[in-house]
Amino acid sequence: MPIDQYANSFVCNLVAYEPGKPIDETARELGLDPSQIVKVASNENPLGPSPLAKIAIREAAEESHIYPDGGGYRLRSAIADSFSMDISNVILGNGSNEIIELLCHTFLNRDAELIAAEHAFVVYKLMATLFGAKYVEVPDPGFIHDLDAMADAITQNTRLVFIANPNNPTGTMVGQEAIDRFMARLPDHVVAVFDEAYFEFPDSPPDVLKYIHQGKNVCVLRTFSKIHGLAALRVGYGLASKNVATFICQKQRQPFNVNSIAQAAALAALGDTDHIAKTRAVNQAGMKFYEKELAARGLEFVPSFANFLLVKTGDGDQVFRDMLKQGVIVRAMSSYKLPDWVRISIGTEAQNQRCLEVLDSVLAAATT
Ligand SMILES: *Cc1c(COP(=O)(O)O)cnc(C)c1O
Secondary structure, three states: OOHHHHOOHHHHOOOOOOOOOOHHHHHHHHOOOHHHOEEOOOOOOOOOOOHHHHHHHHHHHOOOOOOOOOOOHHHHHHHHHHOOOOHHHEEEEOOHHHHHHHHHHHHOOOOOEEEEEOOOOOHHHHHHHHOOOEEEEEOOHHHOOOHHHHHHOOOOOEEEEEEEOOOOOOOOOOOHHHHHHHHHOOOOOOEEEEEOOOOOOOOOOOOOHHHHHOOOOEEEEEEOOOOOOOHHHOOEEEEEOHHHHHHHHHHHOOOOOOOHHHHHHHHHHHOOHHHHHHHHHHHHHHHHHHHHHHHHOOOOEEOOOOOEEEEEOOOHHHHHHHHHHOOEEOEEOHHHOOOOEEEEEOOOHHHHHHHHHHHHHHHHHHHO
């Protein structure tokens, strides 16, 4: 009998996560220099890592022979201080993706249900599937999470509700009122997870930390991968009420889940207000540029609170492949059941211009 017969069926049937196409791979395939490739596929920071983090990385590299502080004391303390919380409210993860997995480890089993929006970040579905749990997908009219409908979907078996705010890949955000209404209906057997990977981009994001201060069953996920520009180092954090955090921090995680270079870099990046401000400014300028240019072309897009835009181009897989041939990597959205759309990360001014030029040429060729 082949070994497949003995593997968990829900693992065999899983469709693996497809990341943005790497720059090196694209350059090899096209015979180009990697510096000629524009990657706007993974919502990375176009300005690069926080400069303060780069200094910290070099220093931390000197101590690479020493195991990391598994408890992440300095980074967790700094995060706790910046949100007037206790260190026991702070969870570190190998990317915030790891914290998603740890939440699933803690709360899911074959009888449990995880609720998310129809066009939510795809990792929630992957994780629910890996744990053999039931994934409940709630329609999101206009690509905006419908929190009333998500509260309606809660059953006795529900354990986790994921709210990505702003959401990836739609860029939409739900406001304070809808969240407060949702939280008033949250039963004791359910944890609300607010995935705030893009929290630093919108001007006035809703406040969900108040629910942690109130001791509600809430976990808020943040990351150093996006505005801080540290995606390669894999470090994110969760903020949670003590009862939720204890499970994840002390019982579930690997002893050294976040390496010391990542911890040092994150600590420096957290205080790099200059880099954060510059990144927001570049993002806002780029967002304005795209909104104006796409509207001028009559191309539909979803207004975004984050650092990327969902654009309706028709046949997104084809547009992805055609743009790739010209060295621009965008993200096709067919895996999100959005076959006519691509997601474009906001880049530097030069990257945005190049991306739009290539999109124009690809769309012009498609109509002739
Ligand atoms: C990018 C992203 C993350 C962050 O993932 P990391 O593992 O921290 O790199 C989490 N959630 C959403 C919705 C994202 O888009």
